[in-house]
Amino acid sequence: MNSQKTSWNRRHFLQGSLLGAGAAISSTGETAVAADPGAKEPEVVQSFDVLVVGGGTAGTVAAIQAGRLGAKTLIVERGSQLGGTMTTGGVAFPGLFDAWGKQVIAGIGWELVKESVEMDEGEFPNFAKVPQRHWHNQIYTNQFLYAILAEEKCAAAGVEIAYYEFPQAVERTEQGWQIDCVGFGTRRRVTCRQIIDCTGGAEVVGMLGFPRLREAERQPGSFLYMLGESHEPGRNQIHRLYVHGADSTNSRTATQANLAGRKSILEQVRQKKQRLMHLQPETGFRESYRIEGETVVTVEDYVSGRFFDDAISYAFYPVDLHTRDGVKPEPLKPGVVPTIPLRALIPKGSRDLMVAGRCLGSDRLANSGLRVQAACMGMGQAAGVAAALAAKQGKTPLEIPLADIRDLLREHGQIVPERA
Amino acid sequence: MKKRLITLFTASTFVILAVTGAIAFVGPFSLRVVGVHALAGFLFVALVALHVAASRRAMAGHLRSRVLWISLAVTALLTVLLWWQPGPVRTVLGWSGNLGPALDRFEIGERGMVYRYTPDPSYKMVLEIRTGRSYDPRNPPRLAIWLENQSHYHIKTLLEPETEDREAMLPYWAFKVRGWREALEEARKRNASLDELVDAVSSPTENSSFDPADYILPRKSASPMPYRLMVEINQPGDPSEKVEDQPSLVYQVEIDNFDPKTFQILERVGYPAKEENREGKTEWSVYYIDERFDSALDLIESALLTIERGEAEREGAR
Numbered sequence: 001m002n003s004q005k006t007s008w009n010r011r012h013f014l015q016g017s018l019l020g021a022g023a024a025i026s027s028t029g030e031t032a033v034a035a036d037p038g039a040k041e042p043e044v045v046q047s048f049d050v051l052v053v054g055g056g057t058a059g060t061v062a063a064i065q066a067g068r069l070g071a072k073t074l075i076v077e078r079g080s081q082l083g084g085t086m087t088t089g090g091v092a093f094p095g096l097f098d099a100w101g102k103q104v105i106a107g108i109g110w111e112l113v114k115e116s117v118e119m120d121e122g123e124f125p126n127f128a129k130v131p132q133r134h135w136h137n138q139i140y141t142n143q144f145l146y147a148i149l150a151e152e153k154c155a156a157a158g159v160e161i162a163y164y165e166f167p168q169a170v171e172r173t174e175q176g177w178q179i180d181c182v183g184f185g186t187r188r189r190v191t192c193r194q195i196i197d198c199t200g201g202a203e204v205v206g207m208l209g210f211p212r213l214r215e216a217e218r219q220p221g222s223f224l225y226m227l228g229e230s231h232e233p234g235r236n237q238i239h240r241l242y243v244h245g246a247d248s249t250n251s252r253t254a255t256q257a258n259l260a261g262r263k264s265i266l267e268q269v270r271q272k273k274q275r276l277m278h279l280q281p282e283t284g285f286r287e288s289y290r291i292e293g294e295t296v297v298t299v300e301d302y303v304s305g306r307f308f309d310d311a312i313s314y315a316f317y318p319v320d321l322h323t324r325d326g327v328k329p330e331p332l333k334p335g336v337v338p339t340i341p342l343r344a345l346i347p348k349g350s351r352d353l354m355v356a357g358r359c360l361g362s363d364r365l366a367n368s369g370l371r372v373q374a375a376c377m378g379m380g381q382a383a384g385v386a387a388a389l390a391a392k393q394g395k396t397p398l399e400i401p402l403a404d405i406r407d408l409l410r411e412h413g414q415i416v417p418e419r420a
Numbered sequence: 421m422k423k424r425l426i427t428l429f430t431a432s433t434f435v436i437l438a439v440t441g442a443i444a445f446v447g448p449f450s451l452r453v454v455g456v457h458a459l460a461g462f463l464f465v466a467l468v469a470l471h472v473a474a475s476r477r478a479m480a481g482h483l484r485s486r487v488l489w490i491s492l493a494v495t496a497l498l499t500v501l502l503w504w505q506p507g508p509v510r511t512v513l514g515w516s517g518n519l520g521p522a523l524d525r526f527e528i529g530e531r532g533m534v535y536r537y538t539p540d541p542s543y544k545m546v547l548e549i550r551t552g553r554s555y556d557p558r559n560p561p562r563l564a565i566w567l568e569n570q571s572h573y574h575i576k577t578l579l580e581p582e583t584e585d586r587e588a589m590l591p592y593w594a595f596k597v598r599g600w601r602e603a604l605e606e607a608r609k610r611n612a613s614l615d616e617l618v619d620a621v622s623s624p625t626e627n628s629s630f631d632p633a634d635y636i637l638p639r640k641s642a643s644p645m646p647y648r649l650m651v652e653i654n655q656p657g658d659p660s661e662k663v664e665d666q667p668s669l670v671y672q673v674e675i676d677n678f679d680p681k682t683f684q685i686l687e688r689v690g691y692p693a694k695e696e697n698r699e700g701k702t703e704w705s706v707y708y709i710d711e712r713f714d715s716a717l718d719l720i721e722s723a724l725l726t727i728e729r730g731e732a733e734r735e736g737a738r
Contacts, residue, residue, distance in 0.1 A: 101690075101708030130690045130706040132572050328644075334687045 044188040048074045048160075049391035050384075051179060051192040053167055056084020057094065057373040058357030058380035059198030060150045061108045065384025065412060066196075067157030068108075071391050074190060075159055076181055078166045079281075082150035084200070085373055086143055089284030090224035093138035093237060095372030096316045098127040099337045104314040107414030108384075109377025112153065113139055116146040122234045134318050134331060142234035162188065170195070170207050176352050176391075179204075194387040194397070195353050198380065201248050201288035202347070202359035210347040212289040214249075215364055219322040221246025221283040223261030228274035238278060241265060244324060248285035257283045286322060286358075286371065293361020294343035294398070302366040303332060308341035310402055311417035312386075312409065313378030315340055321368040332369075339417040340375065342402065345383055351396040356383035381414050423474045430467040436460040445516045452582065526579055528560055532721075535565055537578055540637050542730030547649070547686075552718035554655065561655040561719055562586060562668075564593040567632060568648045574600040575647070576632040590652045592670055592692035595704040638677050646676040651686060653719055666716040667691040670706050673725050686723035 048071075052063040055077030063075040075082075085091045094113060097105045117124060120142040131137045154161055165183035172178075176193035197204040202212050220242040231238055241264055246257035261283050269276050295308065299319065315338045318329035332338070344361040345354045356379040358371035369375075385408045386397040393400065406416045440457035447453065472479055482488045502509060524537040532555075537545040547565065555561070564586070565579040574596035580586055587594035629635070635647040654668030671686040690706040691713070697703050709717070 101710075128707050128710070130708060334689075 044186065046074065046160075046188065046190050048072045048190060048192040050074075050194045050196065050387045051076065051177070051190055052196045052198055052384075053179075053204050054084070054198035054200060054357070055079070055082040055150075055161070055163075056198055056200060056357060056376070057086055057109065058376040058383070059084070059196070060154070061112075061377045061380035062196045062198055062356050062384040062387070063159045064108050064150075064153050064157045065381045066388040066391075067154065067159040068412065069385065069388035069392075069408065071388035073157075073159045073388075074162060074192070075154065076162045076165045076167065076190075078164065080163050081147040082154070082161070083143065083147045085284050086141065087147040088280065088282055089222075090143060090238065090280035091222070091284045091373070092141045092143040092146070092233065093135070094141060094377070095374035096134065096137055097139070097374050098137055099314070099316040099332075100335060101128055101130075103127065104316055104337055104415055105374045105378045107378065107381045107409070107412060108153070109374065109381065111413065112146060112149055112377075113141050115149055116141045117234065119145055119149075120234045134329060140234050140236060144233060162186075167204055167207065170204055193352060193391040193394070196380075196383045196387050197353065197355045197359070198357045198383075200285065200358055202291045202355050203289075205291050205347045205350075205353065205355060205359070206289060208347075208350070208353070210350055210353075211292040212359075213292060214289045215287065218245060218247050218288065219286040219368070220244045220324070221248075221257055221261070221285045223258075223265060223283050224278075224280045225265050225276065226278035227265075227268060227272060227276060229277060231278035241268075242322070243283050246283050246285050248288045254282070254285075257285070287364075287367070288359075290359050290367055291347045291355050291361050293355075294346045294348055295341045295361055297338075297341065297344050297360070297362040297366045297370065299363055299365035302338045302362075302369055303330075303336065305332070305336035305338050307417060307419050308339050308343075310342040311339035312342045312345075312382035312402075312405060313340045313375070314338065314415060314417055315370050315372075315375035315378065317369040317372045317375065319365050319369050320372070321365060337417075338366075338369065340370065340379055340382075342382065342386065342405070343398070345379060345386075346398060352390065354383045354387055354397055356380040378414065381412065382409060385409055385412070426467060426470050426474050430464065430471050433460055433464045433467055437464055450580075524578065528557065530557055533560075533563065535579055543637055544726075544728040545636075546726045547651075547723065548726070549651075549723045550721045552721040554658070554715040554718040555720075556655075559655075561653050562589040564590045564652045566593060566596065566650050567635065568596070568650055569629060569635070570646055572648075573603070573630065575630050575635075578649075585656070589654045589656060590668055591694070592668065592704050592706065593650070593652045595692070596650075635675070635677070642678065644676055644678040646674050646678075648672050648674050649686070649725060651723060652692070655716060655719055658715055660712055660714040660716070662712040666713055667693070669709075669713075669716055669719070671720065671723055673723075675725070675727065677729075680727070680729060682726060682728070684725045684727075686725060688717075688720075 050066040050071045050073045052059045052066070052073065052075040055063070055075050059075060059077070060082045063073050066073045079088050081087050086094055097103055097110055117139060122140060122142065124139060125131070125137045127137065151161065162181065162183065165181040165186060165188060167179045168182045169180040170177060173191060175191065177191065177195055179190045179192070179195070181188040181190060195204055206212050222240045223243050224238050224240055226238045241261060243257050243261040247253035265276070265279065303319065316332070318331045320327060320329045340360070345356055347353055347355065357376040358367065360370060360379060362370050382405065385405050386400055389400045389404060389408070390397045409416050437457060437460050440453050440460065444450070444453050444457055505513065524535065527534045532548060532550040535547040562581045562583065562585070563579065564577065564581065566577040567575050569575050577593070577597060580593070581589070629645070635645055638645055649672065651671040652668050653671070655666070658666050660666050669691055670689045672689050673684045673686045675684070688709070690708050692704045693707050694702055694704055
């Protein structure tokens with residue numbers, strides 16, 4: 001149960017990454033698994049305390065937190081890197097960590113963002129200054145450093161990472177769960193006590209048959225690219241293209257979104273006759289499924305800054321619903337800082353299962369503010385604490401005393417909501 | 421000698437009238453300018469009467485002239501035309517920085533300050549500032565009220581102190597006005613409108629017009645044109661436990677004719693502080709209130725904005 005704090009040494013990082021300087025192509029160290037195309041697919045059978053599904057902004061933080069609390073943790077990610085919307089989506093401005101002149105979200109998410117910015121010699125906004133627009137206090141983060149630092153922190157916390165894999169089947173067992181994951185050339189059977197579903201669309205929750213909510217029309221996704229000028233990571237926003245109907249529900253809908261986005265960008269390149277300088281690998285999705293949680297956060301709860309009795313994290317962002325006509329963010333009233341209840345992270349009627357990230361129990365408008373990365377990081381950390389404690393004590397997260405969760409969150413640098 | 425004196429005096433008064441009239445037309449509303457213009461007008465009328473009396477023989481001669489009747493007829497026609505305000509005349513009036521003959525009144529009482537602004541019979545704005553414990557009516561604070569567009573550019577000052585220290589006391593308002601004047605000057609040099617100039621350096625902002633009339637008396641109220649009413653207040657020489665003189669405070673409220681609200685409370689935003697931007701240019705930004713403030717926070721207990729929109733405005737008739 002010790003907090004593992006990693007102090008980053010920039011020189012070590014540079015030395016490590018520049019090994020073999022002078023060579024035209026840099027190379028990594030030796031990989032642990034030898035590739036043998038002729039061999040039978042390996043069958044991996046493992047047991048963990050906590051399984052985190054989805055290595056996005058919430059999942060990464062949840063896994064690091066659970067690992068730092070001594071829980072044996074596996075994070076399964078369908079892509080090739082951690083960070084999700086921040087890294088693969090390229091939305092490297094992760095929302096707001098401050099509200100009304102004070103920091104409201106800290107912890108592991110902030111640690112990752114801060115280190116990424118500092119290592120990149122980037123700039124932080126002056127949080128004492130009243131922003132004229134909410135996005136003035138966005139922190140431009142180097143998405144590439146973020147992905148690598150996330151891996152480093154996972155390793156330091158003892159978290160095992162499984163890329164290119166996704167659960168195929170989930171079964172309830174006496175001790176918790178049995179999950180079969182599949183990746184190319186890999187079939188992995190995992191048993192664990194707790195699952196944290198950080199897939200964005202609550203995919204595991206859906207596989208287990210718990211109710212989920214989805215709108216008839218999803219908010220557009222954003223495909224990020226840079227046309228005509230070079231992309232400077234961590235310095236500014238890059239061009240964005242709305243992908244209407246972008247839906248991350250499954251590989252087919254995600255494929256459609258990516259095809260549509262790239263096709264539009266190609267049209268722009270032809271029309272504007274400018275060089276395409278940067279293109280993210282996939283669409284940044286805003287919306288798919290949300291869980292029907294033990295608590296559902298409504299927009300009234302959100303805009304009034306309702307203090308939930310089981311609040312475990314703050315969120316702060318305008319109500320930000322994107323439509324075909326664009327977006328008109330509805331800023332929160334002065335002094336309002338919404339809170340996120342633990343019960344919104346728990347699918348109704350479930351045990352040993354939590355979500356973190358944009359699929360939390362919320363109505364659509366509340367979700368449009370809660371879905372941003374900073375809030376997802378806060379949720380991830382809370383879910384990591386609750387799941388680790390539950391795994392250790394053989395309980396379900398709702399049976400863990402709230403005070404214990406809050407104390408550990410504070411101990412690990414998170415800001416826990418206090419009643420005003 | 422007497423007749424020549426009256427003639428010269430009439431001519432010089434006319435110059436004052438013409439200059440102040442032009443300033444009142446292009447510049448933001450100023451009680452001083454309008455006051456000089458109005459009083460000079462009364463003086464001018466009196467001098468014209470004296471001039472007519474002193475020149476009655478010559479005037480009698482004019483009565484027999486056709487030119488007199490033609491010029492009187494042209495003058496009458498012009499007056500009717502200006503009164504009726506057809507399209508071209510309204511376009512010229514639209515260039516005014518004053519929204520035409522706005523009526524406004526500012527009153528200071530024991531319990532607070534009331535600012536009434538009625539640029540049109542169909543639009544009444546009342547800002548009632550209820551003063552707090554720190555307010556001293558014998559030594560009232562400096563106060564400026566202005567409008568800003570969605571892009572945070574100053575578009576019109578409604579009220580400013582007439583004291584010499586106003587720019588030093590209300591630096592945020594002064595900074596905004598300075599920027600607006602500089603932009604106006606730049607636009608004049610480039611022979612462009614302010615909207616065109618700002619669009620050239622940033623991105624086109626559909627709802628960030630620089631014409632106050634687009635917000636207060638919009639031609640079409642069906643599209644969102646939010647704007648802000650800003651207030652900056654400062655009590656000179658008010659020390660706190662931390663500083664010898666507390667800075668000014670900025671309040672604001674957003675107004676949108678698309679989503680009209682009759683009553684709105686102004687929110688305290690923060691205090692202005694000077695900084696240097698990346699180009700090395702000095703600018704003022706608003707910062708969150710910190711521990712240096714105590715009594716200044718009690719200058720204003722509440723500020724309520726009331727806007728009454730009449731039928732004419734709602735129908736889009738301007």
